[in-house]
Structure formats: C-alpha cells, structure tokens
Amino acid sequence: MARGPTSRFLALPLKGRRLFSKWFSGSYPPLSSATISNNISNALSQFGFSSSHRFSSSFSLYQQFHGVSRGFQPQNSLVREIYRFKFIALWGINGYSVLIEHENSGSDIISSVDEKDTEANSEKSDTSIVFDHKLVTSRNPTLLYQELRDSEMGDKQTKSDWQVLVDVIRSFARSGWACDQALALYISGSYFPTAAKKFRAFFLKKCPDNVAKYLISVGPSEEAHKFLFPIFVEFCLDEFPNEIKRFQGLVESADLTKPHTWFPFARAMKRKIVYHCGPTNSGKTYNALQRFMEAKKGVYCSPLRLLAMEVFDKVNSLGVYCSLHTGQEKKIVPFSNHVACTVEMVSTDELYDVAVIDEIQMMADPYRGYAWSRALLGLKADEIHLCGDPSVLKIVRKICADTGDELIENHYQRFKPLVVEAKTLMGDLRNVLPGDCIVAFSRREIFEVKMAIEKFTKHHCCVIYGALPPETRRQQANLFNDQNNEYDVLVASDAVGMGLNLNIRRVVFYGLTKYNGNKMVPVAASQVKQIAGRAGRRGSIYPDGLTTTLHMDDLNYLIECLQQHFDEVKRVGLFPFFEQVELFSGQLPNVTFCQLLDKFGENSRLDGSYFLCRHDHIKKVAQMLEKVQGLSLEDRFNFCFAPVNVRDPKAMYHLLRFASSYSQNLPVSIAMGMPKGSARNDSELLDLETKHLVLSMYLWLSRHFKEETFPYAQKAADMATSIADLLGQSLAKACWKPETRQAGRPKDKMKEQVFQRPRSLIKAVIK
Numbered sequence: 001m002a003r004g005p006t007s008r009f010l011a012l013p014l015k016g017r018r019l020f021s022k023w024f025s026g027s028y029p030p031l032s033s034a035t036i037s038n039n040i041s042n043a044l045s046q047f048g049f050s051s052s053h054r055f056s057s058s059f060s061l062y063q064q065f066h067g068v069s070r071g072f073q074p075q076n077s078l079v080r081e082i083y084r085f086k087f088i089a090l091w092g093i094n095g096y097s098v099l100i101e102h103e104n105s106g107s108d109i110i111s112s113v114d115e116k117d118t119e120a121n122s123e124k125s126d127t128s129i130v131f132d133h134k135l136v137t138s139r140n141p142t143l144l145y146q147e148l149r150d151s152e153m154g155d156k157q158t159k160s161d162w163q164v165l166v167d168v169i170r171s172f173a174r175s176g177w178a179c180d181q182a183l184a185l186y187i188s189g190s191y192f193p194t195a196a197k198k199f200r201a202f203f204l205k206k207c208p209d210n211v212a213k214y215l216i217s218v219g220p221s222e223e224a225h226k227f228l229f230p231i232f233v234e235f236c237l238d239e240f241p242n243e244i245k246r247f248q249g250l251v252e253s254a255d256l257t258k259p260h261t262w263f264p265f266a267r268a269m270k271r272k273i274v275y276h277c278g279p280t281n282s283g284k285t286y287n288a289l290q291r292f293m294e295a296k297k298g299v300y301c302s303p304l305r306l307l308a309m310e311v312f313d314k315v316n317s318l319g320v321y322c323s324l325h326t327g328q329e330k331k332i333v334p335f336s337n338h339v340a341c342t343v344e345m346v347s348t349d350e351l352y353d354v355a356v357i358d359e360i361q362m363m364a365d366p367y368r369g370y371a372w373s374r375a376l377l378g379l380k381a382d383e384i385h386l387c388g389d390p391s392v393l394k395i396v397r398k399i400c401a402d403t404g405d406e407l408i409e410n411h412y413q414r415f416k417p418l419v420v421e422a423k424t425l426m427g428d429l430r431n432v433l434p435g436d437c438i439v440a441f442s443r444r445e446i447f448e449v450k451m452a453i454e455k456f457t458k459h460h461c462c463v464i465y466g467a468l469p470p471e472t473r474r475q476q477a478n479l480f481n482d483q484n485n486e487y488d489v490l491v492a493s494d495a496v497g498m499g500l501n502l503n504i505r506r507v508v509f510y511g512l513t514k515y516n517g518n519k520m521v522p523v524a525a526s527q528v529k530q531i532a533g534r535a536g537r538r539g540s541i542y543p544d545g546l547t548t549t550l551h552m553d554d555l556n557y558l559i560e561c562l563q564q565h566f567d568e569v570k571r572v573g574l575f576p577f578f579e580q581v582e583l584f585s586g587q588l589p590n591v592t593f594c595q596l597l598d599k600f601g602e603n604s605r606l607d608g609s610y611f612l613c614r615h616d617h618i619k620k621v622a623q624m625l626e627k628v629q630g631l632s633l634e635d636r637f638n639f640c641f642a643p644v645n646v647r648d649p650k651a652m653y654h655l656l657r658f659a660s661s662y663s664q665n666l667p668v669s670i671a672m673g674m675p676k677g678s679a680r681n682d683s684e685l686l687d688l689e690t691k692h693l694v695l696s697m698y699l700w701l702s703r704h705f706k707e708e709t710f711p712y713a714q715k716a717a718d719m720a721t722s723i724a725d726l727l728g729q730s731l732a733k734a735c736w737k738p739e740t741r742q743a744g745r746p747k748d749k750m751k752e753q754v755f756q757r758p759r760s761l762i763k764a765v766i767k
C-alpha cells in the first residue's frame, strides 16, 4: 500500500475491527447507517471540512459530487478530496464504511481491510442470512447494474415473493427520499416518476435471485431504497443522458449561489463598510450624509423617490452640488459630483468615494430586497455607509466576510426615549390633539378618520398614503409641519414610517392589524416601532415623542412591539439580472416569459443567506403582455419592472397600450386628457391617483427605453406635476366617503377583502 510523504490517513473506526483491502475489491461487513454517517463526518472533519461541509445527508453529498462522477478530472486539491469522498458516500449508502487512506499525491484511494480480523469477526457474529445480504449489498452498484443490463432475464420467483419484490420497487418509485437524491443527479422532480417507472420495469425483468432474496427479506424499507438508489443512478446515467444534461443546464443557468462573485470589480476593491445601526430618530442618516457631503464623489441610495428628493434638496441647499436620479427623472446639476438616487437606479459601474445605502434592513423586503443586496454587493465605492436597524447586522457581517470588505459598526441610541401614553384616545377621535399623527393601514380608513376628525372637531387633517405621488406627500408633509395654518393633524398610512421628517408630537395607531392581501394580520413589530419612532424628531418643535392607540384593546400589543428586540434576519433578497434570465431562456426556448419566470423560480439555487424575491406582480404584467407580439425578451423584462399597480385595471390598460405601440415601433403616446380641476369626490380622487401613476409609468419607460420611442416625456412630466398639485388641492378639502378601486366586485367578496374596523367609531362620535 503506497503512502507518499504527503498522504493523510483517515481512520474510520469500525467497532474494534480494522479492515484492510483495496477499495472496490473487498467485501465489507454491514454497519448501521448512523455509524456510517458519524464515520463520514469524522473523516471529513479530519480533512479540515467545516461543519457546513459535513455531509450528514447523502443528498448534499451527491450534490457536491455530481459533475465529477462523469469523467470530470478534478483540478485542485479540494475538488480531488471531494471527488474521493464520492466513494465514501456511495458506499456509505450501501451500508458500508471503510478505512481510507487519502493520497494527496493523486494515487487511487486505497481502503484498508484487515482480512484476518474480518474473517474472525464474521465467523463469530454473522448468520448465514446476514452473509447472503453481505454478498448482495457489498456489490459495486456499477458492476451490479452492468450485470443486470447485460443479462437476458432475471430469475423466477414464487408468486408471493414476486409480489413483495414489486412492492419494494414501487415503494422506491414513490420514495420522497429517492426523488430528492435524484435531484442532485439532475433528475428533476417532475421527471423522477418517469425515470423510476422505467427503472421498475427494467429491474423486475432482470433481477437475479440473490438480489431478489435480499430485497424480499428487507421489504419496502429505507434499507431497500438505499440499496436500489445507486443502481438507479447508473440506470439513469445510461438511459437518460439527454434529460440529465438538459436539466443540468437548466439548473446551472438558474444558479444564484455566491452572488458576491457577480461583481468582480467591486471584489477587486478593498471597501470599508460602515454600518450605522440603531432605532429610528437616532441620527444614522444624518451622520452618513455628513461623510457623503465631505466626499469628492458620492452617491446616496434611497428607499423612496421622496427621500431621494429630500436629500437632493438638502444637500444642494448646503452648497454641495448634487444631481437626482430616480426611475422617473434625472435632474443633472451642473458640476455636480454627487448624486441622490433610488436604490434600484444606482450604478454599479461608476466609481465613488463614498456611498450611502439608507434603510439597509430593506434587504429583507420580500419584493424589493434584491435592490439593496445588489447595492451592497456591487457598489464600487471606497467607503459604503449603511443606515438601518440592527435586524440585518449579522447577515451584513456574513456578507462582508464573503466579499472580504472591512466592516465598522457604529451603534446609536434614540435621541430621546419614546413614551407610551397609557390613557389612549379611549376609542374617541375627539381626543386628538395638534401634532397628532393617526396611523391607519388602509386608504379607506384614512379617509374615514379624516372625515370624522374634521366633522366633529376643530382640527384639519393632512393625509399621506402610498398611492400619492411623492410631490403630493411632500406638499402634505410641509402643510402639516408649517405651524402657521390650520392643518395640525396628520392622518397617514405606513408610508409615513420611512424618511419624512415630520413635526409629530404623538403617533396614534388607529388599529394594529393590516390586510395582507389575503387576511387580516397583526402589523409586524418592526414596522410598529418604525412608525411610532416618527414621533418627536430631533430639531422638530416636538422633540419628545409620544405614542398610543385609539383603542385600549390595542395598547398591550403596542407596548409588546416597542419592547421587542429586532428580529434577526436570516436571509436577504436576490433577483436575477436580465442577463441571467436570458441565459436561462436559452435552455427553454419555447416557453412564454411568464412560464420562464416560473421555471426560473422552480430551478434556481440560492445560498442559505438569500431568498428569491417575490415576483407575482411582475408575472401579472408578463401575463398581460403575452398577447403583445414582437417584444424581445429584454423588452418584456423591462416592461415588467415598470411601476404599475397591478390591481388598478386602468393603469394596467395603459401599460398594455404603451407596450403595444412600442412593439409596433410607433412613438408611444400618452393618450390621456388632463383633468379639469381638483377632485370633488372620491372616485375623482382615485382617478387623479391613477392618472399620476400612468404618467409616472410613462416617464419610467422613457428612461428605460430609447428616448425616441417615448417622445412625450416632457409633456408627461408637466402633466404629472399639475396632477400632483391637483391631488394636493383635492386632499385639502377632501370630505367624502372613500370608495374602493375594484369596481363591480360582488358585495360579499368585498366584505371579505376590506378591513372591517368597528364602524362604531364614527357612530360613537355622532352619538
């Protein structure tokens, strides 16, 4: 047995026996699968594999090995080691373990079996049946498969034995374990039943007596599945090479593992990451912006257009020339080296001295998280400042370890503690006070509250909610902040939770449940904290923040939320670039874009630190655009990212129209008249909101496609500004019952879908 100076010796303890023999040539006594698994783990750790490499399940083992099993010559030493472990794995599955000598010099793996010892022990402990088992289970599956393949017919069995054998093979074909294992061999879940069925026919036809006897004795069991699996593997490799190749191509082109390697230029830099970590109103963004303004060249990445605009205005007013870059607009300030942009629009090509990524915890957002992940992984900046709560601190540490960047953590405390008012508003909106912000979680509630307050108190309300354009939200915020008018109460949705600096004295939660598109759920503690934290901003006229609820019932939940620590985020979002989707589409040339997205989702692989962002809204647009002929894959991809409310049929109609004109190479027209004046009722207000959304979409498309195809961008921008103004005017006098966007829905269905807060609120006030 050759052992070079570089060899390492792997001893797999075998209950006192030492076994020596050449790999493949010996016959090995059976061991329990637990012992094998332990032995393999021990052996791997001796090779310096970390616990994550300990292949406790043979699935991951196969995953690692596949690709090297088919004639691939491993190049580096790590792969060589993995290559060799393949044999441990396969034999482990067969119920064997061996003493292995690992030769770094590259010679064959030698396993050692002390034959004398084995014989002695075998004589003592093994019965003749066990011996028969051994003869079968110790067979090399490759050779056994070849024997089966080359034989004409198997041996005949008695009727009852035959039935058991059929049951065993059937149970294998239904085994979830085998189906999972097969995935690593690139037998897809959908193809496994077909492959298993063909294997069943093959195996039953060819099964020799000793193998049949063994399987009959163990019956439809895990042991039988583990015995059959390597034979099945050989069968598949022989019978379905094309299917395997196709699925392998599919899986490999949907590979989203190791996203830090997607940005080689950023990886070539040694970046300094500064994490400004703390609760709301603790000065995180303020401090990051100080560094941004000092830098020669800087970029600020915002979660919202509104916040990008705020930073753009603030920085310019302080004498630092700064441009604005969002999906809808590009305002270039002459001589500027700084840019404030929305995080989706940040360039990973440009080189910066300082970058700021605000609200970094949004990495975990199910829909938009990928934009933050991309910015963090891909920004080419010497210094990157992250501002956010502590929920993603741990995962940022891990990402920095992957990227090799230096991480500095700056921890912050709230300037002034947030105080909970235990009295609540006692269910009566007449208890609102100037400086209050009433937070409700639906548009309907917002207008109900505004109506009730204005009808039964002397206060006037500004409103802020997600469907309002950023310009209108800012106008409402300014109206509320200005102390020289009658607008002293703000009614807002969760859209108020991020960014805006507002003069809020007290945040009052109208309720603490929210419709999640399916049912009412409690608002997440992190969101409650973020919103409540808007009260009492440093520098505002109310530096001491208060928070409470309208109803006494909700107070405990509010306190609970505020006391909770931030949940640690385990995974952050990713979404493929167009190039990755394009590569994937090469594997599936004849499917629609929507099906392509589905297939990508099914076949994509991600590291444990990432998830694939939800893309139901993208698929809805893709579905709608299926009937539009003549769009390239890239066009479809871009159209699908246009900002549209997929639940707004009018906005969807306009998007379809834009895409149709574009596909015919016609200049895309706006084809939408300007409203005559401000809204007189809620349906007119909804119409203004939709019109603004359509214009915003037009502007977005004009920035993402060739300019000449969307020639009316300036007109759209002017119209959008006017509509934002009209919306502001409309809100100032809005005093009507809110309507719902989904017209024509049956009444009972509406009831299910719309949040039913006790209407007694208004009735109580009236009484």
Ligand SMILES: Nc1ncnc2c1ncn2[C@@H]1O[C@H](COP(=O)(O)OP(=O)(O)OP(=O)(O)O)[C@@H](O)[C@H]1O
Pocket: 278, 279, 280, 281, 282, 283, 284, 285, 286, 287, 387, 499, 501, 533, 537, 538, 539
């Ligand atoms: N050192 C400072 N000097 C003057 N004003 C400050 C200072 N630090 C923060 N502020 C002001 O305090 C307010 C809150 O700060 P900032 O917006 O940075 O908080 P934040 O922690 O980013 O909060 P959020 O999580 O809500 O975004 C801002 O109006 C900011 O201008």
Ligand SMILES: [Mg+2]
Pocket: 284, 285, 286, 358, 387
């Ligand atoms: Mg901030």
